[in-house]
Amino acid sequence: MLQLWTSARYTFPLPLGHRFPIAKYERLREQIVISGIGSAGSLHEPEPATRAALLRVHTPDYVDRFVDGRLGESELRRLGFPWSTALVERSLRSVGGTCEAATAALENGVAMNLAGGTHHAFADHGEGFCVFNDVAVAIRLLQNTGRVCRVAIIDLDVHQGNGTNAIFAGDESVFTFSMHGGRNYPFQKVPGSLDVELADGTRDDDYLSQLADHLPAVLSRAEPDLVVYLAGADPHESDTLGRLSVSFDGLARRDALVLELCREVGLPVAITIAGGYGRNLEDTIQIHLETARIASRYASPIGVPRP
Numbered sequence: 630m631l632q633l634w635t636s637a638r639y640t641f642p643l644p645l646g647h648r649f650p651i652a653k654y655e656r657l658r659e660q661i662v663i664s665g666i667g668s669a670g671s672l673h674e675p676e677p678a679t680r681a682a683l684l685r686v687h688t689p690d691y692v693d694r695f696v697d698g699r700l701g702e703s704e705l706r707r708l709g710f711p712w713s714t715a716l717v718e719r720s721l722r723s724v725g726g727t728c729e730a731a732t733a734a735l736e737n738g739v740a741m742n743l744a745g746g747t748h749h750a751f752a753d754h755g756e757g758f759c760v761f762n763d764v765a766v767a768i769r770l771l772q773n774t775g776r777v778c779r780v781a782i783i784d785l786d787v788h789q790g791n792g793t794n795a796i797f798a799g800d801e802s803v804f805t806f807s808m809h810g811g812r813n814y815p816f817q818k819v820p821g822s823l824d825v826e827l828a829d830g831t832r833d834d835d836y837l838s839q840l841a842d843h844l845p846a847v848l849s850r851a852e853p854d855l856v857v858y859l860a861g862a863d864p865h866e867s868d869t870l871g872r873l874s875v876s877f878d879g880l881a882r883r884d885a886l887v888l889e890l891c892r893e894v895g896l897p898v899a900i901t902i903a904g905g906y907g908r909n910l911e912d913t914i915q916i917h918l919e920t921a922r923i924a925s926r927y928a929s930p931i932g933v934p935r936p
């Protein structure tokens with residue numbers, strides 16, 4: 630069964646009308662159980678990431694000031710959240726979930742954090758609703774404990790992972806691949822190993838053919854031991870922040886393409902859900918749920934035939 634991590638219980642207060650869809654995590658957790666994709670035995674609550682784990686990526690100054698509630702006004706504005714102790718707890722648990730899912734992926738072929746993918750977080754600051762860079766922390770954890778050497782990040786959130794790219798700039802051991810809206814946030818892109826910029830309104834055929842063209846080269850250039858996949862729901866046509874026109878079916882085919890190719894070449898995949906800001910919250914949940922459903926087909930150790 631697919632092993633899943635959820636931070637849904639660790640919610641935090643937001644002002645009325647705030648754009649961040651905090652409700653999606655709890656709804657997604659519910660739907661995972663109702664659909665039978667997850668159960669009490671396979672749906673885990675993560676431990677909070679430790680300070681030592683965060684310091685493998687983030688500066689002590691940023692970590693300590695965030696945890697202690699000493700970020701300035703402008704730093705909080707850039708982050709997009711009001712500070713609270715609940716936000717601290719949630720942020721640490723969300724990073725923990727990606728660390729645990731990445732570790733489990735090595736055993737089980739695929740594992741998934743129903744949160745995370747906070748790729749706009751830099752070493753020394755957060756922005757765009759991203760406090761800590763969970764993917765970077767998880768990769769450093771696995772590298773520093775000798776479980777992986779090389780990692781490929783496949784970032785298909787519609788926004789570029791500027792923080793991730795900055796963190797791994799010049800590091801040959803981590804290949805950062807991103808397909809994102811060229812005219813979308815962040816307006817100042819940070820170059821990764823391979824960036825594919827998509828035009829506003831890009832539809833299924835174009836989106837999927839570009840992905841299919843690039844993915845094999847990404848995996849052969851990266852020579853990874855592990856793939857971390859950011860399965861953002863925000864390329865969807867109904868997304869309020871996405872600017873693309875990819876359908877439900879197109880996103881499902883995207884997920885299948887990534888997971889099938891990784892399995893063909895024997896690579897474990899850790900999945901994070903990343904962004905999703907559907908006009909209708911249920912659309913976003915449906916997309917993340919479908920990612921989990923497709924992932925569950927690949928939840929078997931590499932090299933063992935699938936059921």
Ligand SMILES: [Zn+2]
Pocket residue numbers: 786787788861863903904905
């Ligand atoms: Zn996004």
